[in-house]
Amino acid sequence: MATKSFDVVVIGSGPGGYVAAIRAAQLGLSTCVVEREHLGGICLNWGCIPTKAMLRSSEVFHLMHRAKEFGLKADNVGYDLDAVVKRSRQVAGQLSGGIGHLLKKNKVTVIMGEGTIPAKGKVSVKTDKGVEEITAKNIILATGARARELPGLEADGDLVWTYKAALTPKRMPKKLLVIGSGAIGIEFASFYNTLGADTTVVEVMDRVLPVEDAEISAFAKKSFEKQGMKIMQKAMVKKLDRAKGKVTAHIEVGGKVEKHDFDTVISAVGIVGNVENLGLEKVGVKLDRTHVVTDEYCRTGVDGLYAIGDIAGAPWLAHKASHEGTMVAELIAGKKAHPIKPNSIAGCT
Template sequence: MSFDMVVIGAGPGGYVAAIRGAQLGLKVAVVEREHLGGICLNWGCIPTKALLRSAEVFHLMHRAAEFGLKAEGLGFDLDAVVKRSRGVAKQLTSGVGHLLKKNKVAVVMGAARLEAPGRVVVQTDTGEEVLEAAHVVLATGARARELPGLEADGDRVWSYKHALQPKRMPKRLLVIGSGAIGIEFASFYNALGAEVTVVEVMDRILPVEDAEISAFAKKQFVKQGMVIREGTQVAQLERRKDGVTAHLSQGGKTTKDAFDTVISAVGIVGNVEGLGLEALGVKVERTHVVTDPMCRTGVPGLFAIGDVAGAPWLAHKASHEGVMVAEMIAGGHPHVVDPDSIAGCTYCHPQVASVGLTEAQAKEQGFDVKVGRFPFVGNGKAIALGEPEGMVKTVFDATTGALLGAHMVGAEVTELIQGYVVGRQLETTEADLMATVFPHPTLSEMMHESVLDAWGRAIHF
């Protein structure tokens, strides 16, 4: 079968690329070996947010008295919580299938490999199908990294998939890794009553975030009862029928601690195996396909987008790269997706969100910076919501007023961050943001005040 474009992988990068290509008049096929929607819709972004919403509601139920309300006999049904999460994922996966059909994208279920440039062989349930196209887009995504001795077994040591469909409620939980995945699961199980310990090999949790935001988040997690161990490595896991003994190394000393469950969240590796990339001369480094800023691999007609093409490992980055590549294939001249203008969001409690350079990164790059901060406790809407713990931080180029970065921790900051993302995309300056009227009473007013504070003009703090 001949197409203008064949996309390998139907996650948030692949299915979006396929739909955009079809919109532009291309004949498109998408190959998927497991689930439409990929990891994000089935095992990542969406089902985890459904779980975290249940945890958030449960947390608020325990605070009912603060709001003049009464709630008695509080409890939860873990199976029902998981069932809701899986239902949300299923609904959206079905929606992807509908969108592909609506846009007349051919869907081929099976495992793909590149036999030659522009020639894709798909192993289906009924045999092999050969798809030919002048342009092929790799959108095969990534999977959880497994370190020797820390491999998930589905019983005592869980991957994110096991944690999404738990066979029991953990009592003493060890989370290895404090990136977005680790911290979100730590937050979820902690809210439901587990004793949670988070181990991070770096010197601070949430290591990709601004150091000030990481420190603030850590303080809140500890207040919620979590144990945070930074600069710590898991040297060994002794697995037993009834639990796991973890050997934790810190500062040259090793201690042992007992847990009934461990979640390993130590990063991801790209899905590059079995695709025939080596024979085509595609360059792969640290399990990720090397591309130029336009997602070209160096092999004519072959592109790579999303997680398989490297950091940042975010669904929205994959989607925009998919659109960019589809538009290039159709003869357009789209803008490059700028990694520094892509927001990162972590849906723990409190939420964490950021875009652009941290204060340390800006200084390392030689910028003379102006930094503004504003606390949630100074905002009327935050106090009315009962969410006074948080902070908005902005980093500017002192010379030009350019917004270099924005970093937040607190309630609903994953929604607020987009305001600064738009600002960076439009190359805004502090003068533009200062002149912008923010509605009252809203959490977004803190964004305004943080900008004002960078120039010593904050009103409410």
């Protein structure tokens, strides 16, 4: 098979990768995207977008209970969890399809498969038809991140869920424990709590939503507690005893270990970069605790190799990844690019 050659090859098609590819194509560079799973990445398929769709359903449900305040009548208010999930998946599916359309419209080649970098300027893609070899003047790593799993708290899909199981629940939790109160943990806690799950959130730091301003944390905590959520701060889940239909959590708080029973646990204790199996060490890329070390222009120090988005470290935000993607595409095209200033990026939860 003839080797294909491109000016830019992007590995990963999340909000960093697809934006970088489209911008590169618009600037006249021949561009290829390599994606192993879903166009749009975690954000569109299993993250920001489907969680917001579910939160919208729970918000409307919450408002229906307050109909009377607005002079409206809503009797026998209920929900159908399967229908809520189905709507969320449809929203995600529609947007993922939209990314495919945008890439095609901008004449970006898409290869579905798993990419590795066997040598500088080369990308090898394992597809279901075999292996495709590509040469690339520039490679942009945009492989994102996945949920961090803590020993003893690993997900099993039945009693202990990661975000994927929490987005496609087989049942409605009655007593729910959410470990971690960052954006992901608190979104699920809020969704399930509003639909009637007895919800407890355990946070190791001294406040919920620890990356937000302290006053936002305090305000959010008050609001969640008013809605019936239990919040344990400066607390740590030491271990989970799993039995049939029940999990006993050993939670250390204030120097003592308390035992609490739940029927469902959602683990949301941060993320780790997808840096494995890419061949990065071999080509000389420096890694620091699961992320790629880059300069302010997302350069890895290896000529023609860039890293953007979650794989390049915090803040783990879609809009940061997109901005970096645009910047790198412009840099490759020889335009003047403004470097990233991480501390001036607005957060969002």
